[in-house]
């Protein structure tokens with residue numbers, strides 16, 4: 131049997147297929163990328179405890195994530211602009227998640243809007259929201275995604291302003307002037323398959339959910355300029371009550387990295403949290419998500435759903451996160467690269483690879499029921 135493809139093979143495939151600035155946009159982190167590196171290296175440093183001579187014929191890998199059943203305790207987390215990595219990319223990622231029985235979370239700043247993904251992509255149970263200044267627009271957006279079928283809101287709170295990403299500056303991503311246009315065009319011409327498939331046939335490319343505000347055909351630079359102007363850095367826990375009044379389903383607060391904020395989130399009425407540093411893309415030198423997890427679990431475990439993301443690259447990482455108390459993990463770059471490298475098929479085989487790795491990890495740690503994973507699985 132062929133080995134399942136690895137995270138690195140999809141990353142290499144995405145680098146080959148995408149224009150330089152788009153690959154850099156996915157791959158990069160904030161400042162000197164110390165937290166980005168720690169997200170992976172802290173996972174790598176955790177040792178599983180091997181156990182043998184147990185009957186491992188029956189494995190239960192299923193989970194309940196934010197009240198909904200999932201084939202494994204993993205969801206495709208919110209990744210902005212995925213419709214630039216593959217033609218109508220969010221639709222294909224949603225289809226892949228539906229086929230493999232895991233939730234898909236649509237980013238607020240997706241290319242395809244919620245209604246398109248819901249119509250063409252199957253189930254889209256989770257929607258991610260950023261707080262923007264224009265509350266009337268937010269109210270309208272919430273109403274629209276609810277009416278179209280969203281059940282769980284992932285409210286991202288670690289982006290009151292975008293982080294400083296030097297590789298994006300260097301690649302020309304934010305440059306909206308003529309020089310930036312020339313650089314971007316040159317990068318696109320060097321990727322003819324992407325140029326024909328995504329750039330020419332995959333329009334419109336703006337932020338679908340905000341098309342009424344920014345315009346449907348805006349460039350990545352225009353979209354970033356709008357984000358910088360409209361993200362609301364005054365947002366505080368009182369605003370959660372405003373969101374709660376409008377959202378009847380579960381609300382997960384994404385971007386929690388310390389026990390104090392985890393306690394505050396549940397106190398303010400959240401149903402769950404996502405322990406996350408935004409994939410090392412916001413404040414550099416903060417703790418990795420996996421290192422932050424145990425103290426947060428100790429502070430709030432049992433009060434609601436605790437998910438984590440940042441550095442989850444394989445089924446082994448999923449088992450480690452569960453052993454440290456998470457109820458599940460979100461994938462970010464892992465699915466973005468698989469989508470860029472091989473479209474819907476890539477995301478499906480990436481999820482299948484994760485399942486295969488998880489099966490091996492459970493079998494050799496003596497864990498029959500994933501829901502019961504605990505710190506005893508660690509060496």
Ligand SMILES: Cc1cc2nc3c(=O)[nH]c(=O)nc-3n(C[C@H](O)[C@H](O)[C@H](O)COP(=O)(O)O)c2cc1C
Nearest residue numbers: 156207208209210237286408409440441442462463
């Ligand atoms: C290209 C890219 C775009 C992202 N866009 C969003 C977004 O729109 N909303 C959000 O809450 N998080 C976003 N994130 C953060 C991810 O949801 C997740 O927290 C992060 O990717 C986890 O780190 P990892 O990808 O290294 O595992 C994005 C991450 C990447 C890499």
